[in-house]
Amino acid sequence: MGPEGKKLLNIIILGFGFMFMFTAFQTCGNIEVGLIIFFSFTFQIGHTMAIIYGVFSASNLIAPSVVTVIGPQLSMFFSGLLYSGYIAMFIYPYTWSFYTASVLVGIGAAVLWTAQGNVLAINSTDTTIGRNSGIFWALLQFSLFFGNLYIYCAWHGHVHITDKDRQTVFISLTVISLVGCFLFFLIRRPDPDPAPSEASEALLQGESIEGIKACKMFVTKEMLMLSLSIGYTGLELTFYSGVYGTCIGAMTRFGQDAKSLIGISGIFIGIGEILGGGVFGMLNKWNQFGRNPVVLLGLITHFIAFYLIFLNIASDAPLAPEAGTELQAYITPSVPVAMLCSFLLGLGDSCFNTQLLSIIGFMFRDNSAPAFAVFKFIQSIMAALAFFYSNYLLLHWQLLILVVMGFLGSMTFFMAEAMAESTRRESDYDSI
Template sequence: MVIGSLCICFYVGTYIRPLTIPLYFGSALFGLGLGALWTVQGYFITVNSLPKDVLRNTGIFLALYQSSLTSASLFYFLMVRGSLSITWETRIVVFSSLLAISFVGVIAFSLVVHPWTGKIPLGPETIISERREQPSVGSDHTRGSRSPDEHPKTAETHRRPWSAFLSTVKFIWTRNILMLTPYFIYIGFEQSMWSNIYPTALGYTVRFGILREAMVGLNGLFVGLGEILGGVFLGLMGTRLNAFGKDGALLGGLVVHLLACYMAFINTPVSASRGMTEYPAFVGPRYPNVSTRI
């Protein structure tokens, strides 16, 4: 978690003075760091939860996690509100503040206590193969050197990093993961939509007037509020969802997400994600001279 959060800190720092090569390199590090961070955070939630509480704890985590999006987006909105472009002084204040807060998060992660105690057991298939390779207790090789009670302890051992990596690669090609692959691709497109494409389209829509840069922060604020409400709902309804299944919650989330995408489609010009445009959307801003109504 510390290494992943440091990669994210580097990505935030590249925006203080944006240059092409550092931005691309920082984006690659951001993807690696965020992937590692989310994986380990999910592991921490799992090992510190009972089966009946895992949905509730996940909802609480998501609500706390997305609170940073709302606060940072509100801060950005207040800093750039009424400006047609981001000045050098505003950039320094905004991204230096975010970078400092990110380092506080790194320190917090470094203080987290490991949830595991003792040795990590291997998978069942590894245990069976190891036991087959072990000589029998009554053979000449082991007679007098190992008791029957000691044999099961050989199943408890540390998994080395390379072994864990190979096991993960093999796990990717299992039937369940292959069936979930379209879902993972969908999540990737969804993250790109709300974190990159839609905010860019808002910032490039000239009809928003001098509010167009601030709309980027306002979008992040409402996205964060929506995800917090979703996390709170998941936490409050976790027990019932475990009892009646998760299909209803997943289908409900899918309907809400499709509705949000449709509203974004009709409220922004088609070419806004590719550059500055004055073309109207299907349902554009009601007041083109919105600068007079701040």
């Protein structure tokens, strides 16, 4: 197998590792709200989300240094163990273990995603970074499909969830997560090409303090241009992963199956993510127009979804997750329209994230670890902000925020892409 084949294999293994881990973790996140309410646990989901996102944001300052010292492979493995510990905590949950696990998984998340960006960058070239980003994203998003399908099959028809049901599911999820952790050991360092080898060596040897690099990179012109689009992905991440499912479950006009539709919605989001990541990855080599058309497609897709959600879902749905809402929006509530919106949210999200992974891996190849740390820092800060205001704002105000941020983020991405294209042409000219 040649060098390019080894790099592609590394990306596939990386994607499968994340798919197993996040099949477990995202499924845990989807069902923990209901479990906390049902079993009357003393801890609050709002507290844990604030802890995880807060620690996640702060830990991005030290994550590049961790990746530099122990390498991306061990970084992902040990971070994955923290994710597995968080899931295992629900087998026998206690208040102290819940909050402790929330802090640890926040630290693990920062290190994990910084290491992932590093592995993606050192296994890609300027011509393969788009393809590899799409392949990774598609494999990762299979977690949404398998996780929601597993819970739907495991608990379908269960009126009451017993302690044994809960323990069986979380033991299974812990094992699935551990499988993902150990897959990271199959990743092999690629044979470095002459040009990027020096940058990769410098990155792995850690010749400087990476946290300081991340702080300096945050104020570079390129990163400031991308910050709005990165921030938008944080806002819409909270919306499609938490707010929209809550809204569907709160719509009493969807009938008695409204709560079960949350899992079906997650499956449609996953299908959109998988389709987007796979298509954009495969079509990258034939794409002569850069990343802008994909981002524009994502913006249009999300705008259509937001408009349909505005028409289909009652405005007070985010504020009534338990009691539900009897209100109607502007059309008769439709389950097919709600599922179509889930698919469009996933498809649009894959458009933005695959292209952001691609452009950051290209523009900051020599400093990929701190660059992806800044990426996750901005995204997690905005996700935490969205989680905060989602508990207080009516649905139409939340959609308006997403529309404004999506438009501004897309415009600044186009500017950053123009800068990246100029850099690529200069590099091609110098090589000639």
